[in-house]
Amino acid sequence: MQLHLPLPELTLAEAGAALPAPSHRIFCNRSLRLDRVQWIGFDMDYTLAVYDQPEMDRLSIAVTVKKLVEQGYPEALLSMPFRTDFAIRGLLVDRKLGNVLKMDRYRYVKRAYHGLRELSLEERRRLYHSRRLRPASKRYHWVDTLYALSEVAVYVAVIDALEVGGQDVDYSQLFADVRAAIDASHQDGSILDTMLADLPRYIRRDDDMPRTLHKLRSSGKRLFLLTNSHAAYTERMMDYLFEHGPSEYPSWRNYFEVIITAAKKPSFFTESAPLMETGEGEGQEAEQIERGKIYAGGHLALLERRLGAGGDRVLYVGDHIYGDVLRAKKESAWRTAMIIQEMDAELMALESCGAQVERMDELDDVRDALYDDLHEHQVRLKEVSRARDVLHAAGQTCTDLDSARVLHRHAIDRLKARLRSADAEYTRLEAEVGRAFHPFWGPVFKSGPEVSLFGNQVEQYACLYTARVSNFDSYSPMHYFRSPRDRMPHEH
Numbered sequence: 001m002q003l004h005l006p007l008p009e010l011t012l013a014e015a016g017a018a019l020p021a022p023s024h025r026i027f028c029n030r031s032l033r034l035d036r037v038q039w040i041g042f043d044m045d046y047t048l049a050v051y052d053q054p055e056m057d058r059l060s061i062a063v064t065v066k067k068l069v070e071q072g073y074p075e076a077l078l079s080m081p082f083r084t085d086f087a088i089r090g091l092l093v094d095r096k097l098g099n100v101l102k103m104d105r106y107r108y109v110k111r112a113y114h115g116l117r118e119l120s121l122e123e124r125r126r127l128y129h130s131r132r133l134r135p136a137s138k139r140y141h142w143v144d145t146l147y148a149l150s151e152v153a154v155y156v157a158v159i160d161a162l163e164v165g166g167q168d169v170d171y172s173q174l175f176a177d178v179r180a181a182i183d184a185s186h187q188d189g190s191i192l193d194t195m196l197a198d199l200p201r202y203i204r205r206d207d208d209m210p211r212t213l214h215k216l217r218s219s220g221k222r223l224f225l226l227t228n229s230h231a232a233y234t235e236r237m238m239d240y241l242f243e244h245g246p247s248e249y250p251s252w253r254n255y256f257e258v259i260i261t262a263a264k265k266p267s268f269f270t271e272s273a274p275l276m277e278t279g280e281g282e283g284q285e286a287e288q289i290e291r292g293k294i295y296a297g298g299h300l301a302l303l304e305r306r307l308g309a310g311g312d313r314v315l316y317v318g319d320h321i322y323g324d325v326l327r328a329k330k331e332s333a334w335r336t337a338m339i340i341q342e343m344d345a346e347l348m349a350l351e352s353c354g355a356q357v358e359r360m361d362e363l364d365d366v367r368d369a370l371y372d373d374l375h376e377h378q379v380r381l382k383e384v385s386r387a388r389d390v391l392h393a394a395g396q397t398c399t400d401l402d403s404a405r406v407l408h409r410h411a412i413d414r415l416k417a418r419l420r421s422a423d424a425e426y427t428r429l430e431a432e433v434g435r436a437f438h439p440f441w442g443p444v445f446k447s448g449p450e451v452s453l454f455g456n457q458v459e460q461y462a463c464l465y466t467a468r469v470s471n472f473d474s475y476s477p478m479h480y481f482r483s484p485r486d487r488m489p490h491e492h
């Protein structure tokens with residue numbers, strides 16, 4: 001049984017030092033020596049700035065729905081409820097059929113919903129299991145940011161609302177409309193302005209974070225900020241986040257050697273855009289990168305020239321698997337750390353399900369043993385039946401063979417009954433454990449007994465992953481993060 005989250009063995013802290021509490025741990029997929037890292041770069045949104053997800057979802061949903069109604073969608077949408085707890089990261093929207101899917105690492109669809117109705121195994125088989133699904137094709141939309149959760153919540157709710165009224169829904173058009181509405185809300189300021197007007201409501205400020213950055217700097221590391229947010233927004237947000245930092249830092253700018261906004265990741269890593277001044281020199285191309293100034297745009301080679309380092313001397317900390325982690329890794333050989341806000345809830349659910357998970361492990365062994373026994377009796381029954389048929393054909397009978405057949409048959413019936421009951425118990429426990437993680441989708445990192453597609457990407461592209469930036473505070477800036485994956489299964 002492998003229902004455990006794919007958390008590798010916990011990274012050992014320095015010899016003799018106690019491991020941090022689970023929610024403060026940094027997990028390691030690929031070994032990393034922090035003492036060799038000279039530069040640490042940070043993304044801002046959902047990395048340094050942690051948003052309150054339900055508040056953000058409520059805000060995004062309200063402005064999106066308002067825009068949809070302005071476009072001609074029914075007014076009833078304005079007063080209907082939306083499930084902000086429906087979507088999780090790692091889902092796939094099937095724009096053609098209006099379904100939302102969760103896959104395992106083999107791209108096998110393990111769960112699916114149409115609106116808020118879960119598809120049966122039969123439906124999933126018919127729709128998704130006959131050929132290998134291609135998540136990158138146009139038909140599908142990969143939900144890989146926390147920003148995108150609200151659009152999924154709106155999409156499923158509107159499908160339900162329209163279909164209950166007997167309306168035919170063009171699922172693809174609806175999804176395009178929802179996306180356009182939310183993009184417009186970001187651009188026209190409906191979301192950003194509301195947030196900036198009430199940051200304490202929308203941001204869960206981590207007051208340990210400034211000290212963590214100070215500790216990293218004190219150990220000789222240099223920091224940079226690389227965000228897609230625009231300069232003005234970045235300034236407002238960073239002012240708020242670093243309001244209560246150590247007194248050596250009169251401004252958040254003092255923490256960073258280089259500050260780049262409007263970076264347009266992931267194309268920052270692959271294309272070559274000019275680096276622009278902001279503020280007084282706005283509109284002019286920057287000739288050099290000065291400490292304390294805020295720039296916009298630019299590209300990887302230019303930044304690395306300024307850092308005087310690249311490759312594995314740089315650790316980039318971000319939350320977006322594609323924009324931050326995957327591209328940084330593929331194009332630049334930077335080391336990566338992924339901030340996964342969902343970690344706390346996942347770890348808590350995992351802990352609360354310890355007894356069930358243990359029982360499921362036992363049941364796995366029980367089922368394996370029962371299958372072996374069953375198989376053996378079935379083979380024997382065949383042999384005995386064949387021998388009996390040969391005798392029969394020769395006009396003879398053998399009572400021993402007859403009674404052996406009866407014995408094997410009874411054993412087979414008994415074993416099948418025990419298997420059925422073990423299967424039923426396993427299914428019940430699996431559902432219980434799933435609900436402890438998430439009412440609709442179960443764990444973010446797992447899909448049934450397999451690692452989910454999302455978990456798989458975290459494993460592949462994030463050298464380290466953790467719940468929050470301030471978790472670096474629990475480790476020495478010289479820490480050697482060791483991956484348990486340095487060994488193959490046969491070496492254990």
Ligand SMILES: [Mg+2]
Pocket residue numbers: 043044045046047318319320
């Ligand atoms: Mg981000």
